Amino acid sequence: MTDTTSGLGLLRQPKSVLFGPGQRRQLPFITKGIASSVLIVTDARMAASEDFHEIKAGLEAHGIAVSVYSETEPDLPRDNILEVVSRYSSSAAPRAIDAVIGIGGGSCLDLAKVAAIALVNQHDVRDYYGEFRVPAPGLPVITVPTTGGTGAEVTCISVVYDRDKGMKLGIASPHLEPYAAVIDPELTLSCPPGLTAATGADALSHLIEAFTARAKNPTPEEIDTKLYVGKNRLTDLFAGHGLSLLNSGLARVVANPQDINARADVMFAAYAAGMAINTTGTAGAHAIQSPMATYSDAPHGFGVGALLPYIMRFNLPARVDAFAEVGRIFGVADSSSPLIEQAHAAIQRVEELLEIVGAPLDVKAIGLKPEHFDAVADQAMMATRLLANNPRVLTREAVIAILQKGYEGDRSWWELV
Known part of the structure; x- marks a missing residue:
């Protein structure tokens, strides 16, 4: 087949994208329309920051219950996904999770997307490796990137490092597409x-x-x-x-x-x-x-x-x-x-x-x-x-x-x- 763009135009994207300095303060207003209880997925560095505490307090001020998983590791090991499902599945969590918010770099955002489908579909993440293997939608996901690089805030793919297999594997599915992305450049000011x-x-x-x-x-x-x-x-x-x-x-x-x-x-x-x-x-x-x-x-x-x-x-x-x-x-x-x-x-x-x-x-x-x-x-x-x-x-x-x-x-x- 001829290698030509042939006039095709196609994008896949979240329902909403909010961009600009300070726009993280809009997060509670986006969230309260879809959730009363959320799980925030982040890493230790971000969880200790003033920005994170401001975001968490803003959600709680609008009556949204917040749970936090702050142990995301670089290159997203499969172990992180298993831990999130173990702690926050409907049978384990003290309250039901309505949505997942990923705050951080690419691994945090990828974990939020995979956790959202794993918490609902209850499969081992290995069942999802590849393309179009996620059987059904998961919880809605809101992504809040803190680095300027991965683009994971808008993509419907997550990359997982499977230690047993000794390699990174992709999960690619329209069901991973975030519900919304809040992209605030101020969150990158503290980036090393x-x-x-x-x-x-x-x-x-x-x-x-x-x-x-x-x-x-x-x-x-x-x-x-x-x-x-x-x-x-x-x-x-x-x-x-x-x-x-x-x-x-x-x-x-x-x-x-x-x-x-x-x-x-x-x-x-x-x-x-x-x-x-x-x-x-x-x-x-x-x-x-x-x-x-x-x-x-x-x-x-x-x-x-x-x-x-x-x-x-x-x-x-x-x-x-x-x-x-x-x-x-x-x-x-x-x-x-x-x-x-x-x-x-x-x-x-x-x-x-x-x-x-x-x-x-x-x-x-x-x-x-x-x-x-x-x-x-x-x-x-x-x-x-x-x-x-x-x-x-x-x-x-x-x-x-x-x-x-x-x-x-x-x-x-x-x-x-």
């Missing part, structure tokens, strides 16, 4: 510099992968049964705008972490990325990074960021036009120059943005070693849902070659055939 850098790299990878993803020309049946139906006119709208915002916003946040306008731009870019990948899906960088996490304790954003220069070079022959357009969006490409030169300028600017936030630009820097390449490639081949989104076919041999280039830090204009 390292987390700001990692989530910024993550958002950048989402936007690049969405803008250069495969266009699949889905049939009506495919739209009805698959989440990731390809790059299209509406995802391009969000991805292009997000790239423009990150192009200026990342440097401003690094220069002055208290610049609320810069924080807002980066957070809006992350939201735009989430809106795009909710339909396009992520691609090669994410397929390879997931098994890399077994051998590297680098944050997810640094893992995909370290792969991005090499994935872009691999995909370039299939996406010269798209990368050239990214160069024009960034303002680094002369539209009168050959398209390949414009595309090169775009890729170099992506690398500059990664350097600005302090993200590693090779996989050696995050602890991956050549003896890991075979295992990483084998597991990457299992991420068929993500590989299907990549604009060029990724074989096992290609993954190993990309990892080798990434280990050597070879950012010349190589091509793999």
Whole structure:
């Protein structure tokens, strides 16, 4: 089938999205219409903050009973989900939970989404791994992100680390779509510099992968049964705008972490990325990074960021036009120059943005070693849902070659055939 957007426009999104500084104070008014008793899912750092206590008090002031699970770990281990279900299922909790509120980074938001379906459907979360395997809707979820990067506040996918299986696995279902998202840039002001850098790299990878993803020309049946139906006119709208915002916003946040306008731009870019990948899906960088996490304790954003220069070079022959357009969006490409030169300028600017936030630009820097390449490639081949989104076919041999280039830090204009 021809790889063209064919005029299709498709987005999946929450019922409501509220964006802007201070908008967390609207949370009680959104919540009281759907719940009288809520479970807040967060982590220890956020639970100890003044912002969290303000949010909790605001809910309680409007007569909403609040339970708190504050033990969310990075990369969302399956154990966290089992703990939430054990403590807050209808048979265990002192009062019924009507809705789940996720407050924090991507793992907190992913946990809120999965917990909401697990509390209702009462299955082991392993039953949900994959696409369209959640049998029925769960509790309504409201997401409140505190980082500018993952886009999890608007996506209908959660990623779970299954320790027994030694890998991350995705749960993808329309039933994970949040009821509402409240996106308040003020909540990112206390975000540590390292987390700001990692989530910024993550958002950048989402936007690049969405803008250069495969266009699949889905049939009506495919739209009805698959989440990731390809790059299209509406995802391009969000991805292009997000790239423009990150192009200026990342440097401003690094220069002055208290610049609320810069924080807002980066957070809006992350939201735009989430809106795009909710339909396009992520691609090669994410397929390879997931098994890399077994051998590297680098944050997810640094893992995909370290792969991005090499994935872009691999995909370039299939996406010269798209990368050239990214160069024009960034303002680094002369539209009168050959398209390949414009595309090169775009890729170099992506690398500059990664350097600005302090993200590693090779996989050696995050602890991956050549003896890991075979295992990483084998597991990457299992991420068929993500590989299907990549604009060029990724074989096992290609993954190993990309990892080798990434280990050597070879950012010349190589091509793999």
